Amino acid sequence: MAIDSAYLIQLTLNGLILGSLYALIAVGLALVFGVLEIINFAHGEFLMLGAFAMAFLLPVFGLQYWPAIVMAVIASAAAGLVLFELFLARLRQSEFERSILITIGVSMILLYGMQYFFSATPRLVDTNFGFAGLDMGTVRITWTRVLGGAEALAAFAALYAILNFTQFGRAMRAIAQNREAALMVGIKPKQVARNAVVVATALCGLAGAALAPIQNVEPAMGQSVIFKAFALVIIGGLGNMLGAVAAALLLGLAESWIGGFFNIAWQEVGVFAIMIVVLMLRPDGILQRGRMRVQ
Amino acid sequence: MTALLEVSGLAKAFSGVHAVDGVSFAIEAGTITGLIGPNGSGKSTMIDCISGFLQSDAGSVRLSGTDISALAPQEIAHFGLVRTFQSVRAYDHFSLLDNLLVVAAPFAEVTWLDAFLRSPKYRAVRRRVEERARDLIAFVGLAGHIEAPAAILSYGQKKLLALAAALMSRPKLIVLDEPVAGVNPSRINGIADILRRANADGTSFLIVEHNVDFISSLCDHVIVFDQGRKLAEGPPQEIHRDPRVLDAYLGIGESTPARLPVMS
Amino acid sequence: MKRLALGAGIAALAALPLVTASNYLIGITISGLLYTVAAAALNLVYGYAGLLSFAQLAFWGIGGYGAALTVMSLGGSFWSGLIVAGLVPAILGIVIGLPTLRTKRHAFVIVTLTFSLLTDLVVRNWVDLTHGPLGIPGLPVPTLLGFDFGTPARFYYIVLGFTALALAFLYVFGTSRIGHILKAIKQNEVLAQSQGIAPLPYKLAAFVIGAAVTGIAGGVFVFYLKIVDPTILDFYYMQTFLIVVIIGGAGSFWGVVGVGLVMVALPEALRFSDDLRMVIYGAILVVAMLAMPQGIAGWFEQRRVSALRAALK
Numbered sequence: 001m002a003i004d005s006a007y008l009i010q011l012t013l014n015g016l017i018l019g020s021l022y023a024l025i026a027v028g029l030a031l032v033f034g035v036l037e038i039i040n041f042a043h044g045e046f047l048m049l050g051a052f053a054m055a056f057l058l059p060v061f062g063l064q065y066w067p068a069i070v071m072a073v074i075a076s077a078a079a080g081l082v083l084f085e086l087f088l089a090r091l092r093q094s095e096f097e098r099s100i101l102i103t104i105g106v107s108m109i110l111l112y113g114m115q116y117f118f119s120a121t122p123r124l125v126d127t128n129f130g131f132a133g134l135d136m137g138t139v140r141i142t143w144t145r146v147l148g149g150a151e152a153l154a155a156f157a158a159l160y161a162i163l164n165f166t167q168f169g170r171a172m173r174a175i176a177q178n179r180e181a182a183l184m185v186g187i188k189p190k191q192v193a194r195n196a197v198v199v200a201t202a203l204c205g206l207a208g209a210a211l212a213p214i215q216n217v218e219p220a221m222g223q224s225v226i227f228k229a230f231a232l233v234i235i236g237g238l239g240n241m242l243g244a245v246a247a248a249l250l251l252g253l254a255e256s257w258i259g260g261f262f263n264i265a266w267q268e269v270g271v272f273a274i275m276i277v278v279l280m281l282r283p284d285g286i287l288q289r290g291r292m293r294v295q
Numbered sequence: 296m297t298a299l300l301e302v303s304g305l306a307k308a309f310s311g312v313h314a315v316d317g318v319s320f321a322i323e324a325g326t327i328t329g330l331i332g333p334n335g336s337g338k339s340t341m342i343d344c345i346s347g348f349l350q351s352d353a354g355s356v357r358l359s360g361t362d363i364s365a366l367a368p369q370e371i372a373h374f375g376l377v378r379t380f381q382s383v384r385a386y387d388h389f390s391l392l393d394n395l396l397v398v399a400a401p402f403a404e405v406t407w408l409d410a411f412l413r414s415p416k417y418r419a420v421r422r423r424v425e426e427r428a429r430d431l432i433a434f435v436g437l438a439g440h441i442e443a444p445a446a447i448l449s450y451g452q453k454k455l456l457a458l459a460a461a462l463m464s465r466p467k468l469i470v471l472d473e474p475v476a477g478v479n480p481s482r483i484n485g486i487a488d489i490l491r492r493a494n495a496d497g498t499s500f501l502i503v504e505h506n507v508d509f510i511s512s513l514c515d516h517v518i519v520f521d522q523g524r525k526l527a528e529g530p531p532q533e534i535h536r537d538p539r540v541l542d543a544y545l546g547i548g549e550s551t552p553a554r555l556p557v558m559s
Numbered sequence: 560m561k562r563l564a565l566g567a568g569i570a571a572l573a574a575l576p577l578v579t580a581s582n583y584l585i586g587i588t589i590s591g592l593l594y595t596v597a598a599a600a601l602n603l604v605y606g607y608a609g610l611l612s613f614a615q616l617a618f619w620g621i622g623g624y625g626a627a628l629t630v631m632s633l634g635g636s637f638w639s640g641l642i643v644a645g646l647v648p649a650i651l652g653i654v655i656g657l658p659t660l661r662t663k664r665h666a667f668v669i670v671t672l673t674f675s676l677l678t679d680l681v682v683r684n685w686v687d688l689t690h691g692p693l694g695i696p697g698l699p700v701p702t703l704l705g706f707d708f709g710t711p712a713r714f715y716y717i718v719l720g721f722t723a724l725a726l727a728f729l730y731v732f733g734t735s736r737i738g739h740i741l742k743a744i745k746q747n748e749v750l751a752q753s754q755g756i757a758p759l760p761y762k763l764a765a766f767v768i769g770a771a772v773t774g775i776a777g778g779v780f781v782f783y784l785k786i787v788d789p790t791i792l793d794f795y796y797m798q799t800f801l802i803v804v805i806i807g808g809a810g811s812f813w814g815v816v817g818v819g820l821v822m823v824a825l826p827e828a829l830r831f832s833d834d835l836r837m838v839i840y841g842a843i844l845v846v847a848m849l850a851m852p853q854g855i856a857g858w859f860e861q862r863r864v865s866a867l868r869a870a871l872k
Contacts, residue, residue, distance in 0.1 A: 039668070090849060096665055097611045101805060102848045108798060108841025116834035223794070227676050234669060269680045346753065372755035384750040386743050388860065397743040399755030402736065407764075410736040417736075444860070447867045464755060 006138035011256045017145050019252020020152035024207040025225060026232040026244040027159065028200030033233065034176035034241075035196040036088065038099035042107040044226025046201045050076045050208025051217045052114065055125045063128045065147070069209045076205020077198050084197040089190060107223075114219035122216035129213075148210035155206055156245070159199070168195050297360045299324040299499055300345070300376070300468055305354035305364075307340050314340040316523035317354065322468065322516075327490065327500045329510035329531070332520030338503045339381065341520070342470050346378040347371040359467065373400060375467035379457040379474065381503075387446040391437055391456060394445050395428035396421075400464030424463075431459040435489055451478035455486070462493060469493075470501045475509050487513050511535065561813075568820075572719055576712035585711045589783050592722040595819030596776040597796075598803035599729050599812065604769040606809035607738055608762050609745030614655060614671035615773050615800060617678035618648035620792040622774030623781035624682065627695045637701035637782060644778030645771040652770035653763065660762045679792040694788020701782060714783060721779055725772050726816060732768065733812055741765055742810060795837070802840045805847050808857045 025047060032040050053072035061067045087102050133142040162169035171192045174182040183189065208222075215221070232251060236243025298321035307315040315337045322328050332338050343349040345356050347368040356364040363371050386394050401424040402410075409417040432441050435455040440448065445456060454474055461469045474490075475483045483506070490500060490513060504510050510517060511531035518528040519540050527537045534540055575588060597619060604612045625647045626640035635643070659670045682689050689695070700709045701717060708714045732738055744751045744758045751758060781787040803822055807815035831839065851858040 087845065087849070096668070097605075098848055100611065100668065101801065102845055104798065104801065105841045105844030105848065108837050108844065112834045112837035112841065116832065116838060227672075230669070230672070231676075234673075269677065269684060273677060348749070348752075367757070368749075368752040369755050369757045372753060377755075378753055380750070380753070384747050386746045386750070388746060389743070393739065396736075397740060397751060397754055397756065405736075407737060411732060413735070421736075443867055444864055446864045447871060460754065 008257075009139050010141075012253065013139065013141055014145065015253035015256025016249060017141075017149035017152075017252070018256060019249035020149055020156075021207045021211055022225070022229065022232065022252055023245040023248035024152055024155060024203045025229045026236070026248045027156075027241050028203045029229050030233045030236070030241045030244045031172070031176075031196050032200045035172050036091075036099075036193050038088070038091065038096065039103070039230075040088075040197075040200075041100060041103040041226070042083065042110060043103075043200070043204060044222030044224075044229070045107050045110040046076050046080060046204040046222070047208035047211070047225060048114065048219060048222035049079055049110070050205030051125075051212040051221060052118070052208075052219075053205070054209040054212035055123060055217050058125060058127060063126060065127045065129060065144075065213075068127075069151070069206070072209035072212075073202050073206045076208070077202035079205075080198045080201025081194070083201065084194050088193070088197060111219050111223060118219065120219055122218040125212045125217055127213045142214075144210075144213040148214060151206060151210050155203055159203070159241075162199070168192070172196050297357070298322060299359060300501070301355075301357040301360075302345065303355055303357075305341070305344055305356065306352045307337075307344055307349060308352055313523050315344065315351070318520075318523075318525050319354075320518055320525060320528060322499060322501060324467070324499055325494070325497065326515040327494055327502065327513055329514035329517040330501060330503045330520065331505070331507065331510055331517060332526070336520040337523040338520050339472065340523075342378060342472060342501070342503060346376065346470060369399070372464065372466075373403070375464075376470065377461045377464060377466040377468075378470040379454070379461055379472055381472040381476070383450060383453040383457060385445040385448070385453050385456055388444060390442050390444055391432055391448075392425070392428055392441050394456060395431060395460050395463050396424065398460060398463040400466075401427065428459075428463065431462050432456075434462075434492075435459045436485065449479075451482050454478060455489075458486075458489065458493075462498065466498065468499045468501060470503070472503050473505065474502060475504060475506050483509060507535075569723070576715055582711045585715050586783075589711070589715055589718045590780070591820055592718050593776045593780045593783075594796075594799055594803065595816055596722055596725045597773050598800045598807070598819045599726055599815055600769040600772040600776070601800045602804045602807070602809065602812065602815045603729055603733060603738075603741075603765050603772075606804055606811065606815065607733060607741040607745065608765040610660070610762060610766060611668050612671045612766065612769065613668065613797060614652070614674045615769065616792060616794065616797040617671075617675040618652070618770045618773040619777035619780075619796055620675075620678055620682065620789075621648050621651065622777030623787045623791045624689060624695075625774065626778030627698055627781050627787040628688070630699060631695055631697075637699070638703070640782075641775050641778045645775040648770035648774030649767050652767040656763045656766045660759055660766065675792065675797070679789060682792060683789045689789075692789055694786055694790075696786040696788075698782050698785045698787070718779060718783065721775070725776065729768075729772065730812055737761065737764065745810070798837070798840065798844075802844055805844060811857070 025043070028046075029040065029043050032038065032043070050072050053075045054068055057068040057071050058064075061071075083106060087106060088099070091099050091102075127144060129143040129147075131142055133140050134146050163173055164170070168191075171182070171187045172195065174185075174187055175189060175192050179189070182192075211221075228251070232247040233244050236245070236247040300322040302321070303319040305315055305318045306313065318337075318341065330338055330341070340349065344351040344364075347363070347366055347370070351364060354364070355362055358371075358374050358376050361374060363374055363376070366374070386397065389397075402420060405417050405420050408414070429438075429441065432438055435458055437448075437452060437455055437459070440452075445453065448456060458469075458471070458474065461471075471490075475486055478486065487509060490502075494500060502510065502514065511534075514531055516528065517531050517534045519526040519534060519537075527534060527540050529537075572588070572592075576585060579585065597615065601612070601615050604610050604615070622644035626637070626644040629635040629640035629643045630637060655670065655674055659667050683691055685691075700707050701714070702708065708717055733741075740751070740756055741761050744756065744761060748758055777791065781791060803819045804815055806822060807818035
């Protein structure tokens with residue numbers, strides 16, 4: 001089969017954009033795991049909240065993209081703060097299972113609650129950009145996709161700057177790397193955990209808001225993507241953000257390429273099979289670092 | 296005749312730090328041996344290696360002549376070496392009786408199928424074991440709480456429960472990790488008494504303790520640890536005169552050997 | 560007292576088809592019983608052995624597909640289908656359990672979760688075997704010695720018989736010395752090892768038995784539905800089993816069985832919409848984990864311990 005080069009470029013660009021949005025979700029999951037050492041099963045629901053916030057806010061702002069997305073991110077971060085203060089802050093050391101069960105409960109409330117109030121029907125979200133796009137010869141990408149990719153890049157740059165150049169970002173890395181040492185130099189684990197959760201949910205909300213004009217918006221959208229994000233975080237090395245980003249970009253590309261030519265689903269089977277093999281070969285992996293919990 | 300426990304050239308390092316650095320000693324059957332040394336001198340690492348909870352880097356541990364250094368903790372327990380823990384451990388949700396009924400050795404002849412079906416053989420064994428458990432709980436003076444969950448016990452009482460559990464399997468050697476640390480002083484003599492009686496019944500002990508009074512009143516033989524090595528060993532009377540011990544363990548030099556009230 | 564309650568409960572369940580002709584009521588009782596069995600199996604794995612296994616969902620689904628395919632593709636009977644429904648999950652339980660039960664519990668949770676997701680994807684995509692998203696409809700009516708279980712009321716007795724057998728088995732196992740040791744390992748694995756207990760065989764036994772029982776329950780369930788499709792692997796089922804175990808109290812057999820029967824039947828009877836029911840379940844899960852992490856049974860135990868402690872002083 002002769003592959004049309006323009007089609008291939010189109011698929012590649014779409015895949016990179018999709019992958020960078022996956023990466024936003026996976027990075028947040030990795031951050032929360034690294035700092036709190038919990039798995040946040042409700043993480044995907046923040047993607048959904050971000051998307052719904054976008055869907056509800058766009059009409060309020062007369063379909064203006066920018067104010068709506070800023071507000072959607074703020075709303076997700078606020079929801080993350082509530083999640084932390086109400087539930088995660090109460091977890092004590094070695095309560096891994098409890099953290100899972102609590103976040104599963106939160107995820108159920110959010111997912112089925114949205115379904116109850118707004119129905120499971122997928123909705124389409126329109127913006128002031130409509131279907132207008134960026135034309136590059138034979139390749140054409142809608143503005144909402146271009147902006148999604150650009151926002152992801154900007155978010156990564158901001159995250160990098162926060163983690164490396166700000167006090168509260170360095171505290172997060174310190175806790176994730178060596179909890180005891182971090183406590184000895186006076187870092188307050190609870191504050192750091194709160195910051196990590198808020199940053200993670202803001203990133204996830206941004207991904208959701210950016211995806212809203214690109215994909216269907218529905219209550220279950222977080223659930224379908226969160227398990228993929230688990231896989232990415234594990235393949236990338238739990239708690240290792242760069243690894244997760246690389247894995248996410250690869251997955252986005254793979255989905256776009258394979259989806260363009262083949263049945264999309266078997267490569268997902270591949271991803272999970274790889275994940276099981278990775279876990280079985282080095283089961284403790286990065287999980288070993290241990291003892292990085294919020295008191 | 297071979298010694299009950301023979302440790303030779305045992306070594307264990309954590310990322311380059313030699314916690315135990317080529318230690319050798321022997322314990323004779325029927326004795327109570329004390330193991331003392333400053334904090335961080337490698338005593339805990341040592342007994343973790345002996346009891347199989349840590350894999351040593353080099354050296355061997357022999358129990359009645361059998362090399363046990365590569366075995367898992369549960370296998371070592373079956374060979375007759377049982378330990379207790381410094382951070383006291385008990386099954387908090389179980390009654391004292393149920394705590395003791397966990398111990399595997401007395402049920403060695405019972406298969407899973409026996410246990411599942413409650414076969415006559417299982418029930419006979421279980422009756423015997425339960426009787427022994429009740430005796431031991433009475434022996435350590437906890438008979439009044441036998442049906443109560445272990446969670447209600449005080450710290451010192453849990454140490455007694457751990458001792459009773461260790462005695463359940465009639466081991467040759469019990470390694471006690473700080474049996475009286477943090478225990479109300481009024482109870483310490485009682486614990487020493489229990490240990491003496493168990494020793495008279497044929498159980499040997501290796502006791503890690505900071506309480507030098509306790510060790511010197513109880514032990515036939517004392518081993519002193521410092522910085523991962525054996526500093527000295529001998530009868531308690533000799534040990535407390537050894538200048539190296541005074542220097543390392545008590546932090547006082549040769550110049551002040553007279554000030555040793557704890558050893559009197 | 561306990562025996563009286565048990566006898567009354569069994570009699571009431573056995574008499575249900577005699578007092579009601581409502582297929583709806585019989586239907587929710589069937590699901591309730593099977594969920595309770597699956598929850599009791601999860602209770603053995605999580606409540607007794609302390610292993611938070613998400614593989615239960617996969618075993619439930621694999622049991623369903625195993626039973627259906629035995630009948631539809633291999634021409635076996637319903638009963639041989641149930642054997643396959645128990646056997647395949649048990650074997651998979653050994654394959655997954657042996658390497659992962661040695662590792663830390665974090666890794667165990669993630670491997671079992673991944674296994675369930677993988678199962679879902681395989682079921683959706685191995686179209687030649689499973690017919691993909693369309694599923695396998697038209698599962699036949701079970702028969703035994705010429706008697707067919709064609710009506711819901713008749714099928715109900717298969718379910719009731721299986722439930723009684725499975726729960727009795729789990730009860731006898733859980734209250735045996737093996738169950739006692741499982742609970743000991745959960746409370747303090749290091750102490751158990753120092754007392755001569757090798758944890759792995761016990762954990763593996765719990766995991767494999769839990770897999771087999773859950774698989775058979777899944778097999779019976781799809782023959783009640785008369786169809787198996789990928790929705791059998793919906794996370795919803797896992798959530799339901801978990802809620803029953805958590806509320807009943809992990810490790811408490813009667814707590815889990817009692818709560819299973821009440822919780823599954825109650826919201827169904829109150830006719831909440833599915834979504835609202837799941838919201839309520841989620842809220843109960845969160846509140847339970849925050850307010851009484853040991854479940855109802857654990858809460859009572861805690862009160863007993865406090866009372867005893869107070870009496871000592």
